[in-house]
Amino acid sequence: MSGEEPTGGDTAGGDAVLRAIRTRRVVRALADAPVEPGQLRAVLDSARYAPHAGNRRLHRYVAVTRPGMLRAIRMVSPGMLQRPAAAIVVCVDWAGVRAYGFPESNPGPYVDVGTAAATMLMAAHGLGLGAGPVTSFSRAAVAVLLGAPDGVRPELIVCLGHPSPQQPPPVRRRGGPAWTDQVRWEHF
Numbered sequence: 269m270s271g272e273e274p275t276g277g278d279t280a281g282g283d284a285v286l287r288a289i290r291t292r293r294v295v296r297a298l299a300d301a302p303v304e305p306g307q308l309r310a311v312l313d314s315a316r317y318a319p320h321a322g323n324r325r326l327h328r329y330v331a332v333t334r335p336g337m338l339r340a341i342r343m344v345s346p347g348m349l350q351r352p353a354a355a356i357v358v359c360v361d362w363a364g365v366r367a368y369g370f371p372e373s374n375p376g377p378y379v380d381v382g383t384a385a386a387t388m389l390m391a392a393h394g395l396g397l398g399a400g401p402v403t404s405f406s407r408a409a410v411a412v413l414l415g416a417p418d419g420v421r422p423e424l425i426v427c428l429g430h431p432s433p434q435q436p437p438p439v440r441r442r443g444g445p446a447w448t449d450q451v452r453w454e455h456f
């Protein structure tokens with residue numbers, strides 16, 4: 269039997285960071301307006317505040333704003349349902365990973381892609397931008413488009429833009445799972 273849930277110290281709705289976490293959603297309906305360079309820089313800068321395995325910075329971030337390149341990336345990205353005004357391609361320097369001595373089985377570099385992406389999504393949300401991650405794309409094709417050096421592979425794309433005034437009705441967290449469904453206290 270699972271342990272008892274501790275009670276007390278309710279934070280519902282009171283904290284700005286928690287409110288931001290609870291209100292972030294993937295935004296796929298984006299306007300054509302460009303993302304201001306200062307906003308793009310702020311989102312890029314946020315990635316370095318994400319926790320990284322071994323505190324190694326083995327990721328590279330390619331900011332893409334040119335419409336032709338964005339179109340080309342979309343053509344090889346079936347999961348890119350939005351038309352972003354800008355995109356940040358998160359790449360892993362796998363040659364650097366090997367040189368550092370991470371074994372192939374170490375999940376750290378992939379976890380770091382997630383921590384960086386989550387941090388940039390929150391930064392975009394804080395700036396009032398619409399943002400969404402995409403992993404359904406051809407890594408090989410995007411690597412060629414970006415001229416990625418040997419050993420550097422795109423792993424995730426953060427799409428950015430200004431939210432379109434016409435948004436689809438909000439997707440409610442359809443009934444579950446509630447956080448309590450996925451949590452056990454102290455042990456399984």
Ligand SMILES: Cc1cc2nc3c(=O)[nH]c(=O)nc-3n(C[C@H](O)[C@H](O)[C@H](O)COP(=O)(O)O)c2cc1C
Nearest residue numbers: 292293294295296347348349400401402403404405
């Ligand atoms: C690792 C990862 C990969 C994802 N890949 C895609 C993708 O290729 N295309 C897409 O539209 N959304 C993608 N998403 C977004 C999820 O579909 C979205 O986060 C999920 O439906 C929950 O929606 P929410 O973030 O608005 O709560 C991805 C999310 C993660 C974490």
